[in-house]
Each structure stands twice: as structure tokens, then as C-alpha cells.
Amino acid sequence: MTVTLSCKIHAAKDLRLESEGEAGLAPHEVEVALGAAGICGSDLHYYFHGRAGAFEIREPLTPGHEAAGVVRRTGSAVKGVAPGQKVAVNPSHACHVCRYCREGRENLCSSMRFLGSASIYPHVQGMFRESFVVAESQLTPVNADISFGELAFAEPLAVALHAVNRSGPLLGKSVLVTGAGTIGCLIVMAARLAGAKEIISCDIADHPLQVARQAGATQTLRSDRLTGKELSDIADICIEAAGSKEALATCLQAARRGGRIVQVGTLSAEGLQFPANSVMARELDYVGAFRFGVEFDWAVNYLVSKRIDVKPLLTAQLPLRDAVAAFTLAADKSRSTKVQLTGEAAIM
Incomplete structure (x- = not known):
């Protein structure tokens, strides 16, 4: 045997x-x-x-x-x-x-x-x-x-493609991605593929941001070193890929009026405060992105065809x-x- x-x-x-x-x-x-x-x-x-x-x-x-x-x-x-x-x-x-x-x-x-x-x-x-x-x-x-x-x-890329799919049309849009780990960097790549005009990657460490630049981010920010004013209203679409309540707070602040927030990361329920009134008054769309579906086939195709490196x-x-x-x-x-x-x- x-x-x-x-x-x-x-x-x-x-x-x-x-x-x-x-x-x-x-x-x-x-x-x-x-x-x-x-x-x-x-x-x-x-x-x-x-x-x-x-x-x-x-x-x-x-x-x-x-x-x-x-x-x-x-x-x-x-x-x-x-x-x-x-x-x-x-x-x-x-x-x-x-x-x-x-x-x-x-x-x-x-x-x-x-x-x-x-x-x-x-x-x-x-x-x-x-x-x-x-x-x-x-x-x-x-x-x-x-x-x-x-x-x-293919699997993590499928997660990223699903997140971008849940974001709606990105052609000409500005996108902020919190977290520059594997999923965050793959979302950067997927957003480029979808035609985003500007892609901002946020993290609290330097090494992930260096990788995010290699992945195609047009701007990288140390979110722990910025004031709230510097982060306010800077993106049409904000994608939370860090899995932390602080990163979600960054997304809620960075999203422009009428923008969309996509939650990909798994957040701890402990100590989570959600500014529902801000979502209402600024008419923000808040959606989840869980795993993937047909995007797995897309991911294999993009990898094999070298459209994503x-x-x-x-x-x-x-x-x-x-x-x-x-x-x-x-x-x-x-x-x-x-x-x-x-x-x-x-x-x-």
C-alpha cells in the first residue's frame, strides 16, 4: 500500500x-x-x-x-x-x-x-x-x-477577482485597497486588469507596500502614519483586505460620497463599531465578497495567458x-x- x-x-x-x-x-x-x-x-x-x-x-x-x-x-x-x-x-x-x-x-x-x-x-x-x-x-x-x-x-487570485467583480465597473475609477498581503496585492493586479485609473495600497508595514508597488499600485500609503484628513474622500471604491477594524475604518473614511466599500477580510467582532449613519448620509454601498465562483476559471486563464504575473x-x-x-x-x-x-x- x-x-x-x-x-x-x-x-x-x-x-x-x-x-x-x-x-x-x-x-x-x-x-x-x-x-x-x-x-x-x-x-x-x-x-x-x-x-x-x-x-x-x-x-x-x-x-x-x-x-x-x-x-x-x-x-x-x-x-x-x-x-x-x-x-x-x-x-x-x-x-x-x-x-x-x-x-x-x-x-x-x-x-x-x-x-x-x-x-x-x-x-x-x-x-x-x-x-x-x-x-x-x-x-x-x-x-x-x-x-x-x-x-x-489560482485560488487567491480568484478571491481577488471576485472582490473586484463585487466592486462594480472600475474603468477610470480610483481604488483604495487596505492590506498589502497576498490578497491585497492580487486585488491591485485585478483592479489594473479591470481598468482602474488609480490604485492606492494601504498597510502599516513597509515590506508589504514594496510588494504592492511591484504588483502595480500607483500609490502606497502607511495608513498608521496619516491623519484622518489626509485619508478623507480619496477613492471611489475601497476594498478591505486586511481583516482589521482599523483597516475598515480607513475604508469608511477614504470612500467618497456615493462610493462603494467591499469587505473581503474577516474581521473580529470584538470592539467593532460601525458608523451606520455615515453610510446612510453619504450614500455608501457596503457589500461583502466571500470566496469566489466562476472567477476560479478566470484566474487560471489569466495565469496561463500571463496576463497576470x-x-x-x-x-x-x-x-x-x-x-x-x-x-x-x-x-x-x-x-x-x-x-x-x-x-x-x-x-x-
Whole structure:
């Protein structure tokens, strides 16, 4: 029997490398050998805190929801991919029958199974392992010359594209993005693709802002060093991608009258005060952007066609066995933007 190595988080700061036996395949399932998988903010929360927002680890969890790899085995009814084929992996497995799926909003599926998430119990195990089994419908075959590292950005890029999609038309508009991490920088790239005239990136640290400039921001601001007056009424669209109440406050102040605020980051409910009267009096649109839908296919296309270059965001790749070191580096925003774990497919 083939044995595969898997990262398992048992509790806060308790990550173990464990061996798993070969999984069986249902007719429409595919086994994928890991090429590269990015460490996301939610993965960091699971590792350092044992929870991500309201989702608490209740059994050992293999995190990881942004990955690319190579098909190893296929179920008897699989026709769209074959062993040896490079694939991007969509972590969303929607039911396709609930009202939200039928309305074309699969990201809001009432029965969503999202890889590497503790949102339901038993948890949906993720892709920080040497190989994993997913439904054929979650795979996008790729025949182009693109690295696993670049292709693994399809998931976070899809999040960014969905955020920009929720922003409305951006042609000729000014856009402010709070947070210059991976998602924030990818939103900068997506806003450029959508025709934004000016893209302002805000953060409270210098290294992320340097990366944001490489991503295409026309202006970068240390929001912790500015007065409220300097931030007032400077953008048509404000996108909150930092996941902090201070960043949301920046968006609420920076949005022009009649503007729109898009919340992408997950905020702590503790101490959150919302200026509803300001939203009313200035006629601000306030919308959420959660995960993605069809944008995953768009993301793969933009990466493969080189219309978006994510290489400036990739800080480091470490082998799966060095997962703890990778998590530590990924948490240090003074040194890293995106850190990935690599598997056996990366050296095939």
C-alpha cells in the first residue's frame, strides 16, 4: 500500500507530520500528487490559534486550500483528466442543487465542502499532503508551460477577482485597497486588469507596500502614519483586505460620497463599531465578497495567458516536511508575502 505524508494540526501550535494509507477512489474522483500549495491567512490562524474566525478545530485538520499538482490516479468514470496531467485545484465543492447554486452563486452554497476548512464537522481535509483525492469537477487541466508555484495562485487570485467583480465597473475609477498581503496585492493586479485609473495600497508595514508597488499600485500609503484628513474622500471604491477594524475604518473614511466599500477580510467582532449613519448620509454601498465562483476559471486563464504575473508575490517554497518552518516564515510579514509547501510532483 502506498503511504502519503500529511500535515495535521491537532491544536494551536501542534502540527504533526503523519502517514496516511492510500485512499480509495469513487468513480468521479481523482488522486492528485502535490506540486505546490500556498499558506493562507486562515491556515496561519488554524496553526497559531487553533481556529479561524468562528471555525474551531475539533479534530486533527490537514489545512491547505490553494494548490496545483499532477494527476496520479483516476476513478473509473473520469474522462476529463488523465494520469500525468498538470492541474489547478479548486477547493470549493458546491452541491449544485441548492437555491444559491442554481442562482449562479455557488460560493454561497448552503452545503459547501471547502478543502482545508473546519467550518463543518467532520472537517474537510485540505491539501498540505503528498497526495489527496478530489472530485474531477474541482480540477482544471493545464497544458501550458507554467510552474506549480504560479498555478497555485489560482485560488487567491480568484478571491481577488471576485472582490473586484463585487466592486462594480472600475474603468477610470480610483481604488483604495487596505492590506498589502497576498490578497491585497492580487486585488491591485485585478483592479489594473479591470481598468482602474488609480490604485492606492494601504498597510502599516513597509515590506508589504514594496510588494504592492511591484504588483502595480500607483500609490502606497502607511495608513498608521496619516491623519484622518489626509485619508478623507480619496477613492471611489475601497476594498478591505486586511481583516482589521482599523483597516475598515480607513475604508469608511477614504470612500467618497456615493462610493462603494467591499469587505473581503474577516474581521473580529470584538470592539467593532460601525458608523451606520455615515453610510446612510453619504450614500455608501457596503457589500461583502466571500470566496469566489466562476472567477476560479478566470484566474487560471489569466495565469496561463500571463496576463497576470504573480511571481513577485512568491517569497519562498519549502518541502512539506518543513511545514513548521514554512508557517513561521509565512507569519512574518516583514519578510514574506506568499510561502508555499511543495510535494513530490514539484521534482518530477
